[in-house]
Amino acid sequence: MAQSTARSRRLGTVRAVFARHAGPDAAFGRRLVLAVTATAAVAVPFALALVLVESRWPPLYRLDRAAAERLHRTALEHPSWVRVLDFFSGVVWDPVTMRLLVAGLVVWLLTRRAWRLAIWAAVTATSGALIGFLVKNVVERARPHLPEPVAHAPGFSFPSGHAMAATTSCAVLLMVLLPLVPRAWRPLPWALAATAVLGVGYTRVALGVHWVSDVVGGWLLGAAVVTATTLVFAAWRADTGRPRTAVGEGLEPEVASAADPEGPSRHAS
Numbered sequence: 001m002a003q004s005t006a007r008s009r010r011l012g013t014v015r016a017v018f019a020r021h022a023g024p025d026a027a028f029g030r031r032l033v034l035a036v037t038a039t040a041a042v043a044v045p046f047a048l049a050l051v052l053v054e055s056r057w058p059p060l061y062r063l064d065r066a067a068a069e070r071l072h073r074t075a076l077e078h079p080s081w082v083r084v085l086d087f088f089s090g091v092v093w094d095p096v097t098m099r100l101l102v103a104g105l106v107v108w109l110l111t112r113r114a115w116r117l118a119i120w121a122a123v124t125a126t127s128g129a130l131i132g133f134l135v136k137n138v139v140e141r142a143r144p145h146l147p148e149p150v151a152h153a154p155g156f157s158f159p160s161g162h163a164m165a166a167t168t169s170c171a172v173l174l175m176v177l178l179p180l181v182p183r184a185w186r187p188l189p190w191a192l193a194a195t196a197v198l199g200v201g202y203t204r205v206a207l208g209v210h211w212v213s214d215v216v217g218g219w220l221l222g223a224a225v226v227t228a229t230t231l232v233f234a235a236w237r238a239d240t241g242r243p244r245t246a247v248g249e250g251l252e253p254e255v256a257s258a259a260d261p262e263g264p265s266r267h268a269s
Contacts, residue, residue, distance in 0.1 A: 042227045044161075046220035053158055053213055054143060064211040068144050071206040075150045082150045082207070085148055089151075090204035093196055095165035102169050105176060116236065121172045124229040127169035128222055134163050135221065144208050151207035159217035160210045166200045167222025175230065 052060050075082050080114075091097065102125040109118035141158040181189055201215035212264035 004264055030171070032054075038171070042220075043224040046217060049213060049217045049220060050135075050139070050158075050175055053217070054139065060213055064144075066214055067205060067212045068146065068208060072146050072150070072208050075206060075208065079150075082179060085203045085206050088199060089162065093162065093166055093200040093203070095129070095161055098165045098169035099129070102172050116174060116233070120229055120233045121176060122170050124226060125168055127229070128225045131225060132159060132164045132218070132221060135149070141211075141214070141217045144211060146208045149208055151209050151217060153209035157210055158214045159221050160201070160204055160214040161217030161218065162200045162204050162210075164222040164225075166197045167219050168226055170196050171222070171226040202207060213256060252253060 075085070102121055106118045106122050109115075109121065136156040136158065139158045140156050143153060143157040174189060174193050178186060179190065197219065201219065204210040205212055205213055
């Protein structure tokens with residue numbers, strides 16, 4: 001009888017442990033671990049780039065120098081091309097422009113009562129700007145020094161703030177607005193985002209204010225920030241019982257329904 005009672009107690013303890021591990025707290029813990037792991041995996045390439053920059057790895061230095069000198073010669077030979085580059089870099093794809101677009105998006109989301117999506121967009125853009133600024137001032141990499149420079153930029157060089165702002169801002173705009181775009185037209189916003197991200201990187205190197213590795217570092221760090229905040233948002237959706245979404249569907253597909261006149265009250269996020 002005593003052995004039977006002890007066995008029953010052990011079985012009850014085991015069931016209780018499994019019950020705890022199957023509950024919502026355990027599910028949140030598993031998602032949290034997954035989010036941290038995925039973010040770390042995305043951050044590894046940036047960490048590698050940072051190590052190579054800090055150690056002044058000769059092959060990377062030669063690549064940076066060769067690209068800067070080749071593009072600088074082209075800029076000196078074509079002054080009109082420099083004006084085009086400066087327009088796109090300093091106006092169209094300037095970090096201020098990109099962040100104003102995100103700010104406008106946040107205001108629109110707030111009018112639609114998509115509170116959490118608005119917070120996600122604002123936090124992603126703001127944290128990206130702050131993290132980029134902090135890394136710049138920790139690394140303190142000097143910008144390229146070229147003869148007869150065609151452009152100037154203040155501050156340190158790694159990572160490129162323009163590249164990082166374009167990455168985070170385009171990701172936010174895509175993830176929020178994709179559900180509003182008809183499926184047949186969705187390749188267009190993806191193409192526009194890719195053009196902005198790649199284009200701003202090219203303009204910064206071509207103008208002689210960044211090394212190639214600065215631009216790549218900005219892309220990688222921006223991608224890591226977006227991955228971290230997106231995984232947190234996805235965990236919230238799972239905890240509230242909302243269906244999982246594919247990348248091509250946007251972060252919150254319900255925003256498409258919320259865009260109609262009755263949407264805010266029915267589909268608020």
